Amino acid sequence: xxxxxxxxxxxxxxxxxxxxxxxxxxxxxxxxxxxxxxxxxxxxxxxxxxxxxxxxxxxxxxxxxxxxxxxxxxxxxxxxxxxxxxxxxxxxxxxxxxxxxxxxxxxxxxxxxxxxxxxxxxxxxxxxxxxxxxxxxxxxxxxxxxxxxxxxxxxxxxxxxxxxxxxxxxxxxxxxxxxxxxxxxxxxxxxxxxxxxxxxxxxxxxxxxxxxxxxxxxxxxxxxxxxxxxxxxxxxxxxxxxxxxxxxxxxxxxxxxxxxxxxxxxxxxxxxxxxxxxxxxxxxxxxxxxxxxxxxxxxxxxxxxxxxxxxxxxxxxxxxxxxxxxxxxxxxxxxxxxxxxxxxxxxxxxxxxxxxxxxxxxxxxxxxxxxxxxxxxxxxxxxxxxxxxxxxxxxxxxxxxxxxx
Numbered sequence: 001x002x003x004x005x006x007x008x009x010x011x012x013x014x015x016x017x018x019x020x021x022x023x024x025x026x027x028x029x030x031x032x033x034x035x036x037x038x039x040x041x042x043x044x045x046x047x048x049x050x051x052x053x054x055x056x057x058x059x060x061x062x063x064x065x066x067x068x069x070x071x072x073x074x075x076x077x078x079x080x081x082x083x084x085x086x087x088x089x090x091x092x093x094x095x096x097x098x099x100x101x102x103x104x105x106x107x108x109x110x111x112x113x114x115x116x117x118x119x120x121x122x123x124x125x126x127x128x129x130x131x132x133x134x135x136x137x138x139x140x141x142x143x144x145x146x147x148x149x150x151x152x153x154x155x156x157x158x159x160x161x162x163x164x165x166x167x168x169x170x171x172x173x174x175x176x177x178x179x180x181x182x183x184x185x186x187x188x189x190x191x192x193x194x195x196x197x198x199x200x201x202x203x204x205x206x207x208x209x210x211x212x213x214x215x216x217x218x219x220x221x222x223x224x225x226x227x228x229x230x231x232x233x234x235x236x237x238x239x240x241x242x243x244x245x246x247x248x249x250x251x252x253x254x255x256x257x258x259x260x261x262x263x264x265x266x267x268x269x270x271x272x273x274x275x276x277x278x279x280x281x282x283x284x285x286x287x288x289x290x291x292x293x294x295x296x297x298x299x300x301x302x303x304x305x306x307x308x309x310x311x312x313x314x315x316x317x318x319x320x321x322x323x324x325x326x327x328x329x330x331x332x333x334x335x336x337x338x339x340x341x342x343x344x345x346x347x348x349x350x351x352x353x354x355x356x357x358x359x360x361x362x363x364x365x366x367x368x369x370x371x372x373x374x375x376x377x378x379x380x381x382x383x384x385x386x387x388x389x390x391x392x393x394x395x396x397x398x399x400x401x402x403x404x405x
Contacts, residue, residue: 021282072097089387133275
């Protein structure tokens with residue numbers, strides 16, 4: 001993809017609920033482009049942003065995948081969109097309808113066959129190893145018996161997790177695998193396998209990048225110092241880790257990858273770097289580019305240099321730091337670290353020139369809390385329940401309308 005930068009473009013973004021999407025909306029809008037947001041939830045952060053020209057409510061992709069792609073086609077046609085950027089897990093439904101969507105403009109995503117391999121933690125591990133990365137020892141299980149056998153054979157602490165998941169949902173760290181094998185466990189199946197993976201004790205790191213045909217256009221890596229439980233990072237500080245960048249460059253070049261791609265990694269106490277999993281979508285790394293308007297160009301084309309954050313870039317999800325962050329403090333040193341980080345980083349949602357999304361987040365949180373009460377799921381799980389994809393068979397492209405709308 002190589003869209004000319006002469007004049008502002010019309011860009012459609014999906015996933016308006018996410019703080020990362022709001023960051024991208026502001027970045028692209030402030031750079032002089034017209035931003036349209038398509039989102040399946042009634043309330044979302046981007047709906048209140050001054051940088052959004054129009055908002056469309058679309059069908060939930062998990063429940064109505066064909067209608068979802070059809071709606072995006074109609075929006076791109078009506079708005080004369082130059083580029084569609086999927087941001088959250090709805091990217092898999094966009095990817096499945098890629099051929100149709102490309103009739104209306106460029107789409108910053110690979111096809112579903114590529115994204116499935118990256119989303120599948122078992123298959124991705126093989127790709128990472130082929131690209132020269134160290135990957136934790138991993139066993140794939142498809143039945144309760146296989147899971148128990150893998151635990152009995154483990155020589156130390158392990159992590160068990162679904163092949164398809166997000167935000168570390170359902171992840172368990174098992175300190176004594178042999179004992180755990182005697183107690184109730186998840187129920188893997190051929191359709192929903194689970195992994196038993198060697199536990200790596202050390203520092204958690206993440207990366208986020210945008211690439212075009214195997215060439216990096218934008219790149220950031222950051223420390224995951226504070227998280228929502230065992231899950232998503234809520235504080236982001238640019239780490240500038242050269243070995244992570246080397247791996248990301250090598251991986252995207254080897255696969256001639258185009259789109260957004262992120263990795264979760266662990267660095268053990270000996271300095272060995274392990275690649276854990278891949279998120280082929282927008283992540284919180286985008287928060288490190290606040291105010292760097294040239295970074296918007298990376299979503300259209302690769303430049304002569306890779307765009308990186310400023311050396312001191314820091315950001316946080318302020319509300320999450322006040323809840324999950326404070327709740328995770330275990331001692332006085334942890335309190336000091338939290339205070340230092342909280343007062344040195346800016347909030348990812350609030351800005352003086354675009355304050356309304358900050359107020360909108362409280363309505364969103366209320367909706368999620370009510371949904372959590374009704375379903376018995378966590379608020380984090382509820383936040384993706386209508387967009388997540390766990391490897392299920394999607395409607396074939398040919399089932400969609402073949403005529404241009």
